[in-house]
Amino acid sequence: MENEFNGLKTHRVVGLNGGPRKNWNTATLLSEALKGAASQGAETKLIHLYDLDYKGCVSCFYCKTKENYLKGVCAQKDGLTEVLELLSDSTGLIMGSPIYLSDVTGALRSFIERYLFINLAYDPVSPSVLENGPAVGLIYTMNIPREYLEPYGYASLFKSHANLLTRLRGPMIKQLTCCDTLQFTDYGKYHAPLFDENHKKEVREKRFPEDLAAAYQMGVELAQNK
Ligand SMILES: Cc1cc2nc3c(=O)[nH]c(=O)nc-3n(C[C@H](O)[C@H](O)[C@H](O)COP(=O)(O)O)c2cc1C
Numbered sequence: 001m002e003n004e005f006n007g008l009k010t011h012r013v014v015g016l017n018g019g020p021r022k023n024w025n026t027a028t029l030l031s032e033a034l035k036g037a038a039s040q041g042a043e044t045k046l047i048h049l050y051d052l053d054y055k056g057c058v059s060c061f062y063c064k065t066k067e068n069y070l071k072g073v074c075a076q077k078d079g080l081t082e083v084l085e086l087l088s089d090s091t092g093l094i095m096g097s098p099i100y101l102s103d104v105t106g107a108l109r110s111f112i113e114r115y116l117f118i119n120l121a122y123d124p125v126s127p128s129v130l131e132n133g134p135a136v137g138l139i140y141t142m143n144i145p146r147e148y149l150e151p152y153g154y155a156s157l158f159k160s161h162a163n164l165l166t167r168l169r170g171p172m173i174k175q176l177t178c179c180d181t182l183q184f185t186d187y188g189k190y191h192a193p194l195f196d197e198n199h200k201k202e203v204r205e206k207r208f209p210e211d212l213a214a215a216y217q218m219g220v221e222l223a224q225n226k
Pocket of ligand 1: 019020021024025026027097098099100101102103141142143144181182183
């Protein structure tokens with residue numbers, strides 16, 4: 001599909017919610033980021049990965065065969081097929097995920113396996129299939145407070161994601177971390193002495209609006225760098 005920007009891609013930013021909850025921290029930040037992208041004239045689409053039926057890479061190596069390795073196409077036809085097609089001509093991608101057990105969710109990880117692997121070649125001279133992939137944003141939400149990102153190894157996890165995503169050869173990679181999130185509406189219902197409900201509510205009230213503003217700004221910048 002042609003557009004006014006580069007003649008090849010649609011000025012579209014796709015948001016992928018890698019978390020199961022559709023109205024909580026991750027989804028809310030993603031929606032805000034897409035609003036920012038829309039403010040720059042981008043078409044936007046929010047997809048909830050948990051609505052889709054798919055697996056990670058099954059190691060069939062169709063995308064590495066001599067006939068197909070430059071096509072960036074996955075042989076598995078399932079719930080991700082349309083998403084991968086949509087991304088093939090989109091200028092931006094924003095992935096959001098809660099941190100589950102010190103990593104992104106399995107749903108987002110499986111998506112990344114599929115999307116990255118079809119766009120990589122086992123070729124030291126030309127390891128990326130794409131010449132100009134999408135501008136990429138990553139939004140992470142998590143329980144731990146910001147000061148633990150470094151000592152608990154989260155900062156290096158985020159760095160390794162950024163490093164991996166450079167292989168898409170997009171114009172930019174932006175990451176946003178939203179820490180100390182409100183996890184329940186009523187902490188009184190759960191056995192969770194690890195958390196102080198008042199503190200969580202205060203973070204939600206005072207800090208979350210700043211995270212929303214940062215998400216919006218991320219959307220703006222990704223949409224400008226098509
Ligand atoms: C299965 C599971 C595992 C989790 N593991 C972690 C973790 O390792 N570190 C952390 O900081 N938060 C962890 N959390 C908390 C979530 O990352 C946090 O509540 C996040 O904001 C949820 O996103 P949501 O509000 O969009 O659902 C976990 C939550 C669940 C349900």
